[in-house]
Amino acid sequence: MSKLIYATDKGLYCEAGDFYIDPWRPVERALVTHAHSDHARWGSNKYLCAEPGAKVLRHRIGQDAQIEAIPYGQKLTLNDTTISFHPAGHILGSSQIRVERNGEVWAVSGDYKLDPDPTCAPYEPVRCHTFITESTFGLPIYAWQSNDELFTDINAWWEKNKRDGKTSLLLAYALGKAQRLLKGVDTSIGPIYTHGTVESLNQVYLSSGVTLPETARLSSMPRGTKFAGALVLAPPSAYGTPWQRQLNPVSAAFASGWMRVRGIRRRRSLDKGFPVSDHCDWQSLLKAIHLTGAENILVTHGYSQILVRYLQDQGLNAGTLSTQYEGEEETSTAEETSSDAVSKSAEETTFADGRDSADEIESAADKVEVQE
Numbered sequence: 001m002s003k004l005i006y007a008t009d010k011g012l013y014c015e016a017g018d019f020y021i022d023p024w025r026p027v028e029r030a031l032v033t034h035a036h037s038d039h040a041r042w043g044s045n046k047y048l049c050a051e052p053g054a055k056v057l058r059h060r061i062g063q064d065a066q067i068e069a070i071p072y073g074q075k076l077t078l079n080d081t082t083i084s085f086h087p088a089g090h091i092l093g094s095s096q097i098r099v100e101r102n103g104e105v106w107a108v109s110g111d112y113k114l115d116p117d118p119t120c121a122p123y124e125p126v127r128c129h130t131f132i133t134e135s136t137f138g139l140p141i142y143a144w145q146s147n148d149e150l151f152t153d154i155n156a157w158w159e160k161n162k163r164d165g166k167t168s169l170l171l172a173y174a175l176g177k178a179q180r181l182l183k184g185v186d187t188s189i190g191p192i193y194t195h196g197t198v199e200s201l202n203q204v205y206l207s208s209g210v211t212l213p214e215t216a217r218l219s220s221m222p223r224g225t226k227f228a229g230a231l232v233l234a235p236p237s238a239y240g241t242p243w244q245r246q247l248n249p250v251s252a253a254f255a256s257g258w259m260r261v262r263g264i265r266r267r268r269s270l271d272k273g274f275p276v277s278d279h280c281d282w283q284s285l286l287k288a289i290h291l292t293g294a295e296n297i298l299v300t301h302g303y304s305q306i307l308v309r310y311l312q313d314q315g316l317n318a319g320t321l322s323t324q325y326e327g328e329e330e331t332s333t334a335e336e337t338s339s340d341a342v343s344k345s346a347e348e349t350t351f352a353d354g355r356d357s358a359d360e361i362e363s364a365a366d367k368v369e370v371q372e
Contacts, residue, residue, distance in 0.1 A: 004081075004099060004106045005132065007321055012108065012132070016101050017081035019048075021108050024324040031083065033110025034094035035060045036175060038326040048076075050085035052121065052208065053093015056175070059204045072121065088112035089123030090278050091176030092205060096126050107292060108132045111325075113277070114284040116147060119179045119210050125291035132321060133289060135302035136279040137257050144257070144281045150274060151184040157253060157272050158189050162229040167247040171270075172255040174198045174235045176278050179205050181255060182212050185231065193218045193227065195234035195243075218246075239268070257281075289316075301325040 005014045011023030011030075019029040026043030033039050033049075035056040040047075047067045049057050054069035061067075070076055072095070075084045085095040090111040097108045107128040114123050145153070154170070161168040172178045174197045182192070182202070192215045194202065199217040206212060218232060227247050238244060239252060254270050257277030265273035280288060285307065289297060297318040299307050304320045311318035 002104065004101055004104060004130070005108065007323060012321075012323065014081060014099055017078040017083065017099065019078055019083075020044075021097055022110065022325070029078075031097055032057060033088065033097060033108065034091055036091070036111065038324070039110060050087075050093050050095040053091075053095070055204050055208045056092055056201075059201070060175075072124075086126050087121035087124045089114060089117060089120060092120045092179070092208060092210060094120060094176075096124075098126050098128065104129055106130045106132065107294075109134055109288075111136070111279055112288065113280050114288060115144060117180050117278070118183045119176070119205065119212075123288070125288065127293050129294060130296040130298065131289060131292045131294035132298045132300060133285070134279065134325065135285060135299050135304050135307040137260075137277060137281055138285055138299075138303035138307040140282045142257060142260050142277075142281045143283065144276060147184060150276050151186070154181070154184070154253075154255075154274060155186045155189060157251070158185070158231055161251045162190055164251075165228045165249065167227040167229075167250045168231045169239075169244065169247055169250050169252040170231060170233050170255060171236045171239055171252065172233060173278075175201050177255060177276075178202075178233050178235075179210065179212060180278065181233065181276075182215065185213075187213045190229045190231060191216070193221070193230055193232045195232070195238050197235050197238075198233050286310075 004016060005012055010020060010025040010027055012021040019031050020027045021031045022033055022039040023030050023044065024041055029046045030044040031048045035053055040057055040060055042061045045066065047065055049067065049069050051069040051071045054067055058065060058067055070085065072085055072087055075082050080101055082100045084098045086098060088094040088096050088110050090113055094110060096110060099106045105128040107126040109132060111134055112123055116122060158168045170181065172181055178198045179202060192213060194215045194217055196217055196219055199215065202212055202215060232247060236254065251271045253272035253274060254268065255274040255276050257275060257279060258264050259273030260275040295317060297311055297316055298321040300321050300323045308318045308320055
């Protein structure tokens, strides 16, 4: 396998094109897959991204940043390479980056999902020889509900809280997840308020052409406003802070892929957990890898060793690639510890018929609960 793209102490580097992809240290030219903070970092001299994500990227790294944006699918020559951006379905403007040199094609996935999301362009398979993929939720226990099932559950929780005279506090990552949830909930149930961090990103989405339901910034409401029956969207960092007191009585829920593991919701003292993610679940990861037709697979952050082991058992040329990407953000220390321990237990699980046993890995998660 030739090394058209390889990891350095600054990030993924393409020497033939003299650029980095999602570097974690400042560089001369950074190609950015999307605007989440573990992929888009401040300090590089020049940034290149997909056109739909330009406003979000500028919001995250500053108005003075030198950002160039090109439409999805448009080819651009950078030294000895031809590059293009293709929809990743993760958040607004998220992209896979295709790099070609002398007929050899590599694709870097960034973060991605195959599930439909009306707030961003849908995932588009990129045919390539080598595919660099994430594996944030690369275990068989991670299987997402359909959008219909998800929002039926969220709406039912909201409606029950309204009947009980409570505020519904829905915790979700402020960029991407919050806007996706807003598009899916039943706005006829009641008013929707937002934490300032969520609202500022809503405004960026709106200015980028994404339609969202009407919301009001919580901090703009008069002192003494009652929020019973309303839905409030906030980042997980707001949970348990003095800011939350104004919502009492409140029922709090967390929308995250980590809610799929039993015990995390209880450790956070949440009333409800909705297992939803803007990353692929296990089956979607396998499907996406198959659709690329890639001969070589390099797996970055997440359960990389487990996914590599599975792919190798399927006869694919797979390996790991060390990066500083984090996957789904804003998890607590307890969750990260739990996830690491589940990963360790899963690595020790014997493969049966070429795949992990979901029941065995779920059992490993329960053991982690007891240990903690």
